[in-house]
Amino acid sequence: MNIGNLLKVALNALKRNKMRSLLTMLGIIIGVASVITMLAIGQGSKKSIQDQIASMGSNMLFVMPSSMRTGGVQQGSASSQSLTVNDVSAIKTECDAVIAVSPEVRSSGQAVYGNSNWPTTIYGGNVDYLEIKSWKVVSGRNLSDNEAKGSAKVCLIGRTVADELFGEGIDPTGETIRFKNIPFKIIGVLEEKGQNSFGQDQDDVLIAPYTTVQKRILAQTHIQSIQMSARSAEESALAMEQVEEVLRRTHKLRENEDNDFQVRSQEELSTTMTSVTDILTILLGAIAGISLLVGGIGIMNIMYVSVTERTREIGLRMSLGGKSMDILLQFLIESIMLSVFGGIVGIMLGFAASQIVEALTSWPISVMWSSAILAFVVCTVIGIFFGWYPARRAAELDPIDALRYE
Amino acid sequence: MKAIIDISSLKKDYYVGEVTVHALRGVDLKINQGEFVAIMGASGSGKSTMLNIIGCLDRPTEGTYILDGVNVAGMSRNERAAIRNLKIGFVFQSYNLLSRTSALENVELPLMYNSAVKAKERRERAVAALEAVGLADRMGHMPNQLSGGQQQRVAIARSLVNDPVVILADEATGNLDSRTSYEIMSLFQDLNSKGKTIVFVTHEPDIARCMTRSVVFRDGHIIREEEIRNRIVAGEVLEALPVEED
Structure with a gap:
């Protein structure tokens, strides 16, 4: 029998038992739809984490001081004062995989405007700081080089701080606020970033020249960290190596000495975070996969019933010249049709279900x-x-016995 | 006269557990083109086994079977399937039509297994076969919309559609009342008069008298073989039968 006839015969057989075919397909439909929905949920959360990390700058690197020994006493890493502005200049001139570098100093305190006040953190950086941290200015302007180097009392304000001090949606550019009793003129407003993947509000910030924060607020000469952009996310690892090499030299570390700093990249963080969601995706997919398997077993069950029920038909087909292969293919194609039709409906249902889940839960x-x-x-x-085993059973029937089957 | 079926010293043994059943114990049978042969015998006489072997559904343990010039005794399962498709037409006691499938599609079925016949030719031949059995106006009907006699006519049309060298009928009137039986026999006589070779298993002597020769089996042997004298013309019997009022 040629393939066209086989398809026709299989389709007719399924049409003769519409209800049963539909119910059998339902197993596959539910299985496929749940696999698609679950993978969509898993993939969605992975993508949202990746997006958030990208919003912090996916090619971002940073150097933090690490714990070090002074006279046999192990110091906490926060107390370390190993990083300086000189390190920043060295990285800038020597590391070609790093395209932008900025010192970072920070201090927490109360921001005050009129009779409103709000606890926030002020970050000090240079001209490149905004670009490195993927900040955009929606109103006003970035810090200038002169301001950055000349301890100017200017700042950029995050949306949360602006809302708390000035009121929802008001543009405070040009106003002056006080932070730890130092007046800062607002030169720009930062674009809203929202929460990061740790639930921290990224808009609760002030950004000022690092020199201002260093000298006027903290009165210190060291810096807390160095923020950098690698040329691309792929070159993060190379940039990390170059930075480590330069800093070991500027810090005059000997061969056997441990680093007094640590270089980290957003790329590493991203990998760690997405590996968690990958596990989640696999888990969800596996559970849904089991329901697909159960659907498959449903097909096998129905095909067995069908072969038994249609034993006389099989006998007749054989007596009219149907070869074993014709019978095998007939039942195999029936079973493939059930699963493929079920699969197509399942895919559509899965897409629809994903949209519904998104609408109802606002999950990504x-x-x-x-x-x-x-x-x-x-x-x-x-x-x-x-379908293979039921189809083979049908194909191996003896035509005489099959014709006589009651 | 050309021999369509030439069987000599044919034996068939079945093995049931450790017991060997000798279903056929050396049978010689020759059927010529244009014959209408009744195969008779009690149950267990070997007539069903004979029919299965003639129909290439089963293979003999020993002996030769030449069907239309081809020795089919030693053929494989698939080769026999091909022979059945091309050279044999079956008519069964219980019609064996596919349910929820139109008469026309039922008749097309044997040609579906012959890839040399294309869809258009298949349809034409099925229509012609249904016309030949007088069901031109019932082609689209499902089996459950047809009477027993009509269903058997569809089955006969199906056995004709591949233009076989022999039609094998297994108690083809067994499920029908006597009036319908004679209608069917009249159709078979008609086909026979047009040259079709027919082998017809029956245990009704009246039905056997419609044919040209009878072969009687007992215990795996042919015990009697005779030309039928005083042949019944089924159409005449039909006219003589009282028409039953419902």
Whole structure:
């Protein structure tokens, strides 16, 4: 029998038992739909974490002081004063994989405007600081080089601080606020970033020249960290090596001495975070996969029933000249049709369900076309796998016995 | 006269557990083109086994079977399937039509297994076969919309559609009342008069008298083989039968 006839015969057989075919497909439909939805949820949370990390600058690197020994006493890393502005200049001139570098100093305190006040953190950086941290200015301007170097009493304000001090949505550019009793003129407002993946409000900040924070607020000469941008996320590792090399030299560390600083990259953080969501995705997908498997077993069950029920038909087909292969293919194609039709409906239902979940829960959902293709392939394989044994049983029947079967 | 079926010293043994059942113990049978042969015998006489072997559904343990010039005794399962498809037409006692499938599609079925016949030709031949059995106006009907006699006519059309060298009928009137039986026999006689070779298993002597020759089996042997004299013309019997009022 040629393939066109086989398809026609299989389709007719399924049409003769519409209700049963539908119910059998339902197992596959639910299985495929849940696999797609679960993968969409898993993928969505992965993507949202990646986006958030990218919003902090995916090619960002930073150097923090690490704990060191002074006279046999192990110091806490925060108390270390190993990083200086000279390190920043050295990195800037020597590391070609680093395209922007800024010192960072920070201090927490109360910001005051009129009779409003709000506890926040002031960060000190240079001209490149905004670019490195992926901040954008929505109103006003960035720090100038002169301001950065000349301890100017100017600052950029985060949306949260602006809302708390001036009121929702008001543009405070040009106003003057006080932070730890020092007046700062607001030269710009930062674009809203929202919460980061740790739940921290990224807009609760003030950004000022590092010299101002260093001298006027903290009265210190060292800096707390160095923030940098690698040329690209891929070159993060190279940049880290170059920075480490330069800092070991500027800090005059001997061969056997440990680093008194640590270099970290956003890329590393991103990998760690996404590996968690990958596990989540695999887990969700596996649970949904089990329901797909159960759907496949449902097909096998129905195909067995169908073969038994249609024993006389099989006998008749054989007596009219049907070869074993014709009978095998007939039942195999029926089972593949059940699983593939079920798969197609399941894919559509999965897409719809993903949209509904997104609308109801406002979770980040990301439907992958690759998961639809995967589901389709898996369905075909399920059809062949679970249809094989019933189909073989049909093909191996003896025509005489099959014709006489009651 | 050309021999369509030439069987000599044919034996068939079945093994049931450790017991060997000798279903056929050396049978010689020759059926010529244009014959209408009744195969008779009690149950267990070997007539069903004979029919299975003639129909290439089963293979003999010993002996030769030449069907239309081809020795089919030693053929494999698939080769026999191909022979059945091309050279044999089956008519069963219980019709064996596919349910919820139109008469036309049922008749097309044997040609579906012959890839040399394309869809258009398949349809034309099925229509012609249904016309030949007088069901031109019932082509789209499902089996459950047809009477027993009509269903058997569909089955006969199905057995004709591949233009076989022999039609094998297994108690083809067994499920029908006597009036319908004679209608069916009349159809078979009609086909036979047009040259079709028919082998017909029956245990009804009246039905056997419609044919040209009877072969009687007992205990795996042919015990009697005779030309039928005083042949019944089924159409005449039909006219003589009282028409039953519902």
